[in-house]
Amino acid sequence: MDRPKLKIPSMVKDPVLIEKRRRQIVDAAVELFIHKGFHRTTTREIAKASGFSIGTLYEYIESKEDVLYLVVEAIHGEVERRLREALCDSKSGIEMLKEAIRHFFKVMDEMQDSVLLMYQETKSLPPTHLPYVLRKEEEITGIFEEILRRGIADGTIRLDESQVKLMAHNIMVMGEMWTFRRWALRKHYTLEQYTERQIALLLNEMASESSKEPIRKE
Template identity: 30%
Template sequence: MTEPAEATTPSGRRRWTGGYDPPRTRRELVDSALHLFEQEGFDRTSLQQIVSRANLTKGAFYHHFESKEDLLWQIQNEYLDTQLEAAAAIVEEHPDTVDQLRELIRLSLAGVSSYRAHVAIFYQERRHLTGDRLAAVAAKRDELEAIFRAAVQRGLDEGTFRPGLSGRIITFGILGMCSLAFQWFNPDGTLKIEEVADQFCTLVLDGLLA
């Protein structure tokens, strides 16, 4: 299927010559916000900046989102939903405890690479969420953490991992180590994210295995 061609109105606003394309318009707004929220911060980014960078109008924005906070919430969901779906698949496909934890670590680091702006915004800007939106994001974050913790705890319970360790501390350590890689990982650097994941897996599992 051929995508609608892109054109602009005399005012410079975007217009799809093949007809209005809601998914593409929504994507343009999300991508604009991702760039601006990461570079400027949520507070310092105006709605006008978001629509101007996307070459769209405020009317287009309000067709898809209730507010700037709603857009921030949707960005958080986009990242967390992808991670939760992939983590659930790993649990299903890798019954071995060590393999499961290894793949979960790889998933977390792959997310840092593929969703770098999402991850940065998640840690730096989620404080701007309120009410039900904040609760929903916190619930998904807790659900993802629980998947990692279950894998760690199973390894402790079955004796695969060294005794006397705290599953809670191990889980927080793994998640913190992986997620904060967004602060220093350079996708144009000498190491690919897969190589970083290999080293993280060696570091974590060599320390855990009984």
């Protein structure tokens, strides 16, 4: 079931035009935020880079924080879209997992500046906006949970159900680490080397988990 999105107010009523103009705003804002930072970028600069007057900009958003939310939402949407490209009903759970990890790490590499921006500036969102962003993070993590459970069901992944959520978060962090620790990791690994070694570590951990007794619930 789709969860409700945060509705950003607009003076314009045409939804097609709103989507088109906000796409322009997001594209312009991403470049500005990456190079100048959120706080040092003005709404006037965003308007100019979008090809609008400042008055026109405020027909589509109410604040610079709204722009930041739209930027984060767009980045999340692209990450999720490209991750779901790896899902295929004809694959076993373990093959789907490996393919999804490769897709995810590749996306983290290709969108590294945008991803870094998203995590650095999310703290600047107002309390009304932040829960929607965190919910989207959970939904993307949930894709890996679904894949892990598929593998458990078809017998290609050996993992206790109590470990599924933690393993899904581990995968997310491994992908994000390629962005956050790129200054160090790239001295020693190519993206392909990093990806395959992390997959090997994960599969080894799953094999180890299968030999352990299930964790008792108190």
